[in-house]
Amino acid sequence: MLRRLSSLFLRTLRDDPADAELPGHTALVRAGYIRRAGSGLHSWLPLGYVVYRKVEQIIREEMDRMGAQEVHFPALLPREPYEATGRWEEYGDTLFRLQDRRGNDHLLGPTHEELFTLLVKDLYSSYKDLPLSIYQIQTKYRDEARPRAGLLRAREFVMKDSYSFDVDDAGLGASYEQLRAAYIATFDRLGLDYVIVDAMSGAMGGSRSEEFLCPTPVGEDTFVRSPGGYAANAEAVATPVPDPLPYDDVPTAHVEDTPDTPTIATLVDHANAHLPREDRPWTAADMLKNVLVMLTYPDGTRTPLAVAVPGDRDVDDKRLAAQVEPARVEPFTDADFDANPALVKGYIGPAALGEDSASGVRYLADPRIVEGTRWVTGANEPGRHVFDLVCGRDFTPDGTIEAAEVRDGDPAPDGSGPLEIARGIEIGHIFQLGRKYAEALDLKVLDENGKLVTVTMGSYGIGVSRAVAAIAETTVDELGLCWPRIVAPADVHLVIAGKDEQVVAAAEQLAADLDAVGLDVLLDDRKASPGVKFKDAELIGIPTIVVVGKRLADGMIEVRDRASGDRDEVAVDSAVDHLVEICRS
């Protein structure tokens, strides 16, 4: 394929667009790959669409290779199936809803579990038909509260979503492993760096869920990893539980006056000024912080929850939310305090917490708060705190909860070293759904004993448009885009640097020759100055830039590597062979 820049539907921009904030997104717009059509909506221009299709095709090939079969659903869907699984309501404002002329509710599919499940139900009814993996590459719609970061968080985006169907858990496990292997192969081919992280805490049973995160500071997901190879989503990190401590020589708990100390910082200052420790100064880590939240369940029930964390840590809202799902976490309001007179704002302590206490509020503690740990905490009276309160002796929480923030340097749960906190773009997610959708939509098959069994499912997604963005964000440099060859919009960017007839003729001939041997060529045959062409070539980011110009007088052309900036001089006569070698190796 030979494309000419003189006629390509392309206009590069010299200035950064005002609304692009990420370097890769900025470059995609400046280089003429995408245009914003609306908030969270993007149009693909010719160069961008070539890259998009290459990424899509690699994903498709790897899905086909593992035996999944491609189908295609509508993006516009009827309400009923989503009503049946409860997601018409659960999805909330993120769901794009619309009505047809008869007033019937429809939605633009945010994900297609329901449709896949129903399709299999329509056609299959025997264990002999399973296992089955089917997938589609489909435009998805989510009315994001705040679209941002270009293609990374859009309202319309393309996702490859696939689903596996098995009769039993062992089958689901095998299907999951197959998909996992296919994802590894896919991202390896795409040249995308990735980390596979646990997306769910082990406490939640057999369901496995892992995310493929592309590590980059511009990513929206926070994860942790250790030198020993442990990696997990921040929500899923388990805290190693310390051994119990002896507490025989800890004094009896005693209440002290600590006026005007409603926060940890003020309490530490007061304690050091008026009640100094014998061995060392008090720190926030000596304080027991009790945080109240209100949980709201899908059925509307509201229940308060108290979470205890060491005073030097904050509660991580996302980790807490993951632990209490499906309940939603809401702040504990002044009205809630009024309704619970046993709770004294700013001075809440364990004595007033717990299912058997005066307040009756369920009290869950960070796993670090083990038997024998010694704390300073609220005395449930304004201006007073309890000192030397020992866990297991003076109070016992109702249970533990993983809600404290994870910090750089925290130990990995598997002993593989200190955790490092990093950011990543979620480019893939694999998930053992289990029987949730099969049950809701009654997908059953007959097993070998002639008994009806509910099918168990897995769901597996790759963001196609997001993968393009992730590649751009992780390869962009100060000059512009810098595509891995496998997804680049062409193999060679051929710059005609000069208006001399011999130069033009030689470049045209070279372009034709490269085209003839099957390389994709972007030929810059515009009447622009060499400087403009070089800048654009760097911005567009095709991996190999060939310059036919003044050195042609000596029978030489220049071959540049976009990524490294390396330049070679090559004889025109051997240019085709040389470039084939570069592009095919």
Add this chain to the structure above:
RNA sequence: CGGGGUGUGGCGCAGCUUGGUUAGCGCACCUGCUUUGGGAGCAGGGGGCCGCCGGUUCGAAUCCGGCCACCCCGACCA
């Protein structure tokens, strides 16, 4: 949804406080000449209901009110 901000040719921006000729600049685009190895020069040109609606006024891009859109921070986000 809370907070902040911005809407002026395709892109980036000035003008608005203090209302008053034909609304301006850079890039991009068109024509001509010169130029051609790192975003060229000169000359000439085309392109705008100044986000929308209403109000004040002799007169509104500019002042007032309402609405809409978009962006940023946060909340939210299989």
